[in-house]
Amino acid sequence: MKRLSIMFCLLLLPFSAVQAEEKLLTQELIWEIERIGSPLISPQGGHIVAPVTSYDMDSDEGATRLWLFSEDGEVQRPLTAEGQRVSNAVFSPDGSKLAFISQRHKDEEGQIYVLPIDEPGEAYRVSDVPTEAYGMKWVGEHFYFISRVWPDKDWDEIKERRQHEKDSNVSAMKWTALPYSQFDHYLDENRQAHVFRIPVEDGDSTDAIEAITQPMGIELPRSSQGTSSYDVSPDESWIAFNSNSSDNQVNPEIDIFLARIGSDSAENLTAENTAPDGNPLFSPDGQTLAYTRQQIAGFYADTANIVLMDMDSREQREISGDWDRSARGLVWLPDSSGFYAAIDDAGTSRVYHIDAQQGHVSAITEETNFSGLSVADNGTLIASNESFLHPARLVRINPNSGSVTRLDSINDELLADVSLGTYESVTYEGHDGQEIQMWVHYPPGFDDSKEYPLFLLIHGGPHSAITDGFHYRWNAQTFASWGYVTAWHNFHGSSGFGQDFTDAINPDWITAPYADTIAAADWFKEQSWVDSERMVAGGGSYGGYLSTILLGREHPFKSLVIHAPVYNMYSQMSADFAVHSERFGDYWDQPEIYQDISPHYFAGDFETPALLIHGQQDLRVPVGQSFELFRTLQSRGVESELIYFPDENHWILKPNNSVYWYNEVQDWVERWAEPGSR
Incomplete structure (x- = not known):
């Protein structure tokens, strides 16, 4: 059996002594950590800016400041004032100024x-x-931005409409078509998202706003838009952007459109592909447009390949089709010869170099997660770097050697005396004998001559692998600090292990992930340091779904934690995402699919005690799913609790609610599996 160890300072004190004398990574401490966001380096190098967010438990709010850093690590200071929210920082082309949204x-x-x-x-x-x-x-002499407007109104009329909405006592919303929601907010179907621009100088007037996409009558995707939804060529001649090319808003076809700036029409570059095309990026020399292409409609985790289009000839070629990983987090090299990318790769987000001519890929980094890549004209590459044991840090990466230089010291004082456990990556045999990767976390003071309880975590998605990063909402090291061996297994369906592995659970969401989960538990039973009589499990979203499947099947877990579960595939149609309908058909056309995988069909076998958690503002998995499940468990006499957050969405994001969430989870798992070694 292959075991890849990634060990950090194993403390040999008994857990009880560590708990009594050492500072641990508690749920309260997590909210004292200042969180560094994606960095940005100035075009000429030298200046680096990153958002840093801190939280106040008394006000229950967070505030983000921009910080300035230098390539040599000598500069580290805040740029913007305390108590304000800032986002979306961008440097001027000459690097002398910084723009941001506030x-x-x-x-x-x-x-x-x-x-x-x-x-x-x-x-x-x-x-x-x-x-x-x-x-x-x-870009050049203009700020480009997105705004959601009423397309039939001018700016004065829009101001009046906004004021009318604020003054109105009517709270009703009306829709005639999908989509009507996205994760935690409802959409006004009368508004459209468009790209606009204003001049860098003298833009502080609605008269200065120039509509770019609105004259074309083509709106950006209705559900979600951002900086990755469009790009502008360096000479400001062209704009490439995403839009739904279909009249069908239920199952949109997201394509790449190209237009001359100032034009009232645009060309659909990807009309032949029914799956999503996205992330348009012009090369620094303006000669090439890159974008990502998926090939399976209705499968959001389908492998995303890189397509390059020559702006002169309009010739398009795919350069990453032979590589079994999704192209994500792309940034062009300054000389337009290729890309750096942060790639989800077998449980780790690694930095890769991708050659634009041949599509050759080579890994630059190995261990721990990297994201938020930014490169200067002089080739300096910066990123954020995190692991299970430390939150995001600002780093400079040597693209030739992969060596990393840290540029910040944020959180060092706070975390200096925190006792952390260790973790490692192991593999075991899962469904159909295939190798499954799993992260195993050991508590501080772990002693392998003793037995510990297990808390097996089941990730969401389902096509979102757990990679080597710092997780604030389900922190495995925090769970381990309670006295548990904790693990994340990247079961079938997880991203980063190849297309076949990721797509292996569609449309059957149960068979392979369930088998992988039981096999993980069996692996732990074979370890001398795990007490097989003290095993619990749980997860959120799809992890909540799979935990609900466990309710009605054989498993070794004494209790389950079930957060925001998909319980009833039929009522999941009320969500902003209806799982299998686009790719495999709706339940009235393919009833056997839904009967085979919907947990509510197995309710007659539910026996395991369960803690249910859900937020009212969750529109991805509506809160009724947990209410249905709770009534089912209570009706069957299964010991269960329901925690309801009226002001949270799919995730528990407010500081005090998060601490309460952790405390309740801790109380629940300790009730069924006593913490600590024996």
Whole structure:
């Protein structure tokens, strides 16, 4: 059996002594950590900016500041004031100024602000967008941004409409077509998302706003839009953007459109592909447009390949079709010869170099997760780096050697005396004899001569592998600090292990992941340091679904934690995502699929005690799913509890609610599996 160890300072004290004397990574401490977001390096190098978010437990709110760093790690200071929210930072082409989105003073909506970098000065506002600016880019002499507008109204009429909405006592919403929601918010179908621009100078007026996509009558995807939804060529001649090319909003066909800026028409570059095409990126020399292409409609985790289009000849070629990984997190190299990318690869988000000519790929980094890549014209590559044992850090990467230099010291003082456990990657034989990768976390002071309880975590998605990063909502090291061996197994369906592995569970969501889960439990039973009589499991979203499947099947777990589960495939039709309908058909056309995999059909066998958790604002898996499951368990006399958050969505995001969530989970698992070694 192959075992790849990634060990960090194993402490030899008994767990009880560690718990009594050492500082642990508790649920409260997690919310003291300052969270570094994706960094950005100035075009000429030298200046690096990253958002840093901190949370206040008394106000139950977070605030984000922009921090300035340098390539040599000598500079580390805040740029923006405390207590405000900032996002979407971009440098000017010459690197002397920084623009960002913020809502300050009397702003009704988020606006564009500019801050000098090379000289003293305060941030000043440069936009006046009644419907908010977001998804901003600084290209040439203009700021480009997205705003959701009423397409039949001018800016004065939009201002009046916004004021009317604020003054109105009517809360009703009306839809004539899908989509009507996205994760945690409802959509106004009368508004459309379009790209606009304003001049860098003298843009602080609605008269200065120029509509780019609106004259074409082609809106950006209705459910979600951002900086990856469009790109502008370096000379500001062209815009490439995403849109739904189909009149069918239930199952949209997301394509790439290309238009000259100032035109009233656009060309659909990907009309022949019914699966999603996205992430348009012009090369720095403006000669090539890159985008990602999937091939299976209705399968969001289908492998995304890179397509390059020559802007002169319009010739398109796919360069990554032979590589069994999805192209994500792409940034062009300064010389337009290829890309750096942060790739989900076998349980780790690695940095890769991808050659634009031949499509040759080579890994630059090995262990721990990297994301948020940014590269300067001089080739300096920066990123954020995290692992299960440390939150995101700002780093510089040597593309030739893969060596990493840290550029920040944020959180060092806070975490200096925290006792952490260890973790490692193991593999075991799962469904059909295939190798399954699993992360195993050991508590502080782990002693392999003793026995520990197991808390097996089941990830969501289902096509979202657990990679070597710091997780705030389901932190395995926090669970381990309670006195549990904790594990994440990347069962069949997980991303980053190849197309066949990821697609192996469609449409049968049960067979392979269930077998992989039981095989994981069997692997732990064989370890001398696990007490097979003290095993619990749980997960959220799809992890909640699979935990619900366990309710009605044989398993070794004394209790389950079930967060935001898909329980009833029929009522899941009320969500913003109806699972299999687009690819495999609706339940009235393919009833056997839904009968085979919907947990509510197995309710007659439910026996395991379960803690259920759900948020009212969850529109991805509506809260009724947990209410149905709770009534089922209570009707069957199964010991169960339901925790309901009226102000949370698919995730528990507010600091005090999160601490409460962790405390309740801890109380529940300790009730059924006593923590600590024996």
